[in-house]
Amino acid sequence: MxxxxxxxxxxxxxxxxxxxxxxxxxxxxxxxxxxxxxxxxxxxxxxxxxxxxxxxxxxxxxxxxxxxxxxxxxxxxxxxxxxxxxxxxxxxxxxxxxxxxxxxxxxxxxxxxxxxxxxxxxxxxxxxxxxxxxxxxxxxNMYMGDFQKEMDQYLEQIEELYRSIFSEIVKYLRNGDASWDGKEIILAAELLNKAKSLAYKDVENHFTRKENLYYLYFDMREKQLEIIERVLPKITTLPVMVQQASLVADFMQELSENVHSGNTAKHFREKLETVKEVFAKMPLPETHEKFLAMASLYQFIEEMDEYLMIKQSFKGLKSKDKKKKITDKL
Known part of the structure; x- marks a missing residue:
């Protein structure tokens, strides 16, 4: 009932x-x-x-x-x-x-x-x-509820889920911990659908507004989630753990810790370029399994560059409660 x-x-x-x-x-x-x-x-x-x-x-x-x-x-x-x-x-x-x-x-x-x-x-x-x-x-019907607070709540919940996803990736790369069930990805997808629907409804409640920056924000997060879902198999099926895994784990750890910080996507793309340079200077793989592992990790960081590029292209908005730009979040 x-x-x-x-x-x-x-x-x-x-x-x-x-x-x-x-x-x-x-x-x-x-x-x-x-x-x-x-x-x-x-x-x-x-x-x-x-x-x-x-x-x-x-x-x-x-x-x-x-x-x-x-x-x-x-x-x-x-x-x-x-x-x-x-x-x-x-x-x-x-x-x-x-x-x-x-x-x-x-x-x-x-x-x-x-x-x-x-x-x-x-x-x-x-x-x-x-x-x-x-x-x-x-x-x-001229009176409609204010969706600002609810959209901010969705924003916070989604970012918390992204941080958890990155943390789980770090655990796997450092310890080979494969116990994660991936529920955060499913929850993030569900929240994004609800959040986009609410943001669209907010647009429909303003006669002169043609777009909602919250909607664009959630749409951007949805595109990022598609990348995350696409790259997870590349690192969760590594045949062996190689030295480069620790390097990628350090980057993902910093990324997860700064989802709510003032660091910009541009800043992290620059750090990712440094990771690529260090990656290229590391010794060549000795076995076929290590070669496959290195190739998967390199594909992963290339995908993460696209992840950050999507965020960098978002023009941003300002939360009424926090008085802080969402563009400052990764």
Whole structure:
């Protein structure tokens, strides 16, 4: 059994429905309870989605009124005419890209059908219901929770997982410890999906914002995770431990300890170049197994250079709570 929970959208839907009825009833509109239906249909998870929902439902409802006037007034208020009208009406709104407004438009159409007389007063009544229903939905949906704190929490959790992953790599390179089950990688992937979804939702709650730096940050981390997943087999399947493993372990140790520091990706790429130079000066392998081990380690540091390059290309953002640039993190 799922945990009982009342979220922001549920509260806004309930408040909006009640408010729409009160307003519609205050203006003595017919079918005043339908204003609540129109409101409920337009309360969405983000401001942009809510605005789009109002647009599609408004356009579809107006087209529905036009179809109702032509079909019902000229051919009669009977079920056959209504069915034929809907048969033509649905493809029309689909072709115009407002099919999402079908249910709302049917509410209006059925009002007209039940009255069996398309009058000026009825037209004003339906327009009033739409104004109240759609307007109330927009009003209640203008409030959205602040995702800043939650996104910062995701950021911290993901970076902690990256630090743990690097630490496990160091353990293996130094001690040959292969007891790690890799759960941090799975957790990181799950958190990144949730974090990107939340960041995207934050974009949808700002009409003038086309991108969210948190979203770009999490996307960058996701690309880095793909590299980590790709390079792990290169070092966890070393046939033997060679001298170069200790050199790579020292670099990874420093990298893991500075995930939250002020060191830039550029700084660590320079250190990685030094590692490559030292790597090249080491004695050539004596056996085939050592050659394979050295080759895998060199491929690993090349991949880590790409890992850092991805981070270096990120333009960064500033956390409101920490007042510190995320670009300073690796």
């Amino acid at each position: 799922k945990k009982f929970k009342i979220g922001y959208r549920t509260i806004k839907t309930a408040v909006g429905a009640g408010l729409a009825i009160v307003i519609a009833e205050y203006f003595n509109l017919q079918f005043f309870s339908s204003a609540a239906i129109l409101t409920i249909l337009c309360v969405q998870t983000t401001k942009k989605k809510s605005l789009h929902a109002v647009y599609t439902r408004l356009v579809a409802s107006i087209i529905g009124m036009a179809f109702s006037f032509i079909a019902l007034e000229f051919f009669g208020y009977n079920p056959l005419v209504l069915a034929l009208m809907i048969l033509v009406f649905i493809p029309t709104i689909v072709s115009l890209g407002v099919a999402a407004g079908f249910v709302s438009s049917v509410v209006i159409i059925m009002h007209i059908y039940s009255e069996a007389n398309f009058t000026y007063d009825l037209l004003l009544n339906e327009l009033g219901l739409m104004a109240i229903g759609f307007g109330t939905a927009l009003a209640v």
